[in-house]
Amino acid sequence: MIGRIALYRTAVRPCGYLPEREAANAFVDPELPLTPEIYAQLLERGFRRSGRHVYRPACPACRRCVAVRVPVEDFLPARRQRRTLRRNQGSTAVARDPRFSEEHFALYRRYTASRHGDSDMADASPETYLDFLTADWAETRFLELRRDGELLAVAVTDRQPDSLSAVYTFFAPDQPRLSLGVQAILQQIAWARQLGKRWLYLGYWINDCRKMNYKADYRPLEVLTMGHWQRVEPGENLIIPEAGT
Numbered sequence: 579m580i581g582r583i584a585l586y587r588t589a590v591r592p593c594g595y596l597p598e599r600e601a602a603n604a605f606v607d608p609e610l611p612l613t614p615e616i617y618a619q620l621l622e623r624g625f626r627r628s629g630r631h632v633y634r635p636a637c638p639a640c641r642r643c644v645a646v647r648v649p650v651e652d653f654l655p656a657r658r659q660r661r662t663l664r665r666n667q668g669s670t671a672v673a674r675d676p677r678f679s680e681e682h683f684a685l686y687r688r689y690t691a692s693r694h695g696d697s698d699m700a701d702a703s704p705e706t707y708l709d710f711l712t713a714d715w716a717e718t719r720f721l722e723l724r725r726d727g728e729l730l731a732v733a734v735t736d737r738q739p740d741s742l743s744a745v746y747t748f749f750a751p752d753q754p755r756l757s758l759g760v761q762a763i764l765q766q767i768a769w770a771r772q773l774g775k776r777w778l779y780l781g782y783w784i785n786d787c788r789k790m791n792y793k794a795d796y797r798p799l800e801v802l803t804m805g806h807w808q809r810v811e812p813g814e815n816l817i818i819p820e821a822g823t
Contacts, residue, residue, distance in 0.1 A: 580619050583610055587636055595787040596642065604636035612715040618738035621647075621779050624802045626743065627736070630713035635782070643782040645802040646793050647741070650770040650778055654812065656795065659764060662757040666723075669730065671765040673719040676712045678704055682720060682732050685748060692751035711746055718745070721769065723762060733762040735769070742770045743779040763796065785816070 584607040593601040606612075606620065608631065617625075617632065624645040625634045635643040655663065686707060690699040702710070711734045712718050723731040731749035735742050744766055749758035763780070770778045783801070784790035793799070797812040810816050 580616055583607060585636075590638060593637070593640075595784050595790060596640070599637070599640050599642075601635065601637050601640075603633040606632040612713075614715075614717045614736070614738045617716065617736070617743075618740060621645075621738065621741065621743060623805075626779070626781050627713060627716065627745070629709050629711070630715065642784050642786060644784070645779075645781070646783045647777040647779045647800050647807070648767060648796045649798055649800060649809070650767050650775060652798050653767055653796065655764065656797070656812070659760060659795070662760045663764060665756055666725070666761045669723055669725040669761070671769065672722045672724070673735075673769070674722055676708075676718040676720055676734075678708055679720075681729055683707055685729055685732065685750065689748035689751055721762070721765060723749070723758065723765060730756065731758045731762050733766055735766055737773070738775075741775050741777040741779055742766055742773070744781060759792075760795075767796075783816075 585604045586607065588603045588605065590600045590602045593599040595601075606625065612630075612632065617627070620632055623634075625632050626645070627633070634645075635641075637643070683704060687700075687702065690702065694700050699710075717737040719735050719737065721733040721735050722729060723733070729750075730753060731747060733747045734745040736745055744763065747759060747762045749762065763778075766778050777800070780793045780796070782790065783793040785794070794816050797810065799810045799816070800807045801810060801816065802808075
């Protein structure tokens with residue numbers, strides 16, 4: 579078990595997810611030596627990483643970012659997810675080492691230009707791209723989704739002893755019918771099962787943010803509330819006691 583760790587809080591800034599709210603993060607001491615085993619314990623406490631930095635929300639007056647994970651052995655795809663699987667029959671998923679690839683980078687640039695055209699992400703260099711997606715202490719894989727040889731999506735995924743953690747997914751923006759974001763999560767769940775992992779961590783669910791509330795679609799789901807993981811079954815309302823402020 580990890581002992582006490584130093585946390586550093588960022589300055590308060592406008593929230594990128596909820597208008598008219600303020601946000602801040604608590605970062606793990608960047609000098610702390612990290613491993614997949616230590617990171618697994620931090621995931622359990624609601625942290626996640628961006629590049630080599632590990633953080634969790636520490637907003638002054640809001641608790642709407644809720645850490646969520648899927649218990650992969652019990653997961654059952656909903657009707658819409660089964661339709662996505664049928665549409666993607668014939669596609670393949672292969673885990674690659676986290677090395678720079680011109681093909682991956684070109685897809686990343688297309689995706690970020692489509693989704694984040696007004697941000698720095700859309701103008702990434704090869705160096706900033708890898709700095710964002712990888713960490714020297716993490717066991718990261720780039721899960722490729724292809725169909726007839728064409729690269730459709732890359733799901734960047736960390737491996738821990740008992741879990742996988744979804745870091746970031748980018749996909750072909752001109753294939754909306756394939757629901758590639760959904761397909762990537764379903765492939766990560768299947769991969770976690772194959773590896774004998776217990777959970778797939780999905781990062782933070784935000785009910786009031788359209789870009790982040792899709793994570794509630796994967797059931798059963800476990801949510802971190804008041805320091806404890808609470809299971810939400812299919813058909814149950816996702817009510818987060820600490821998210822109401």
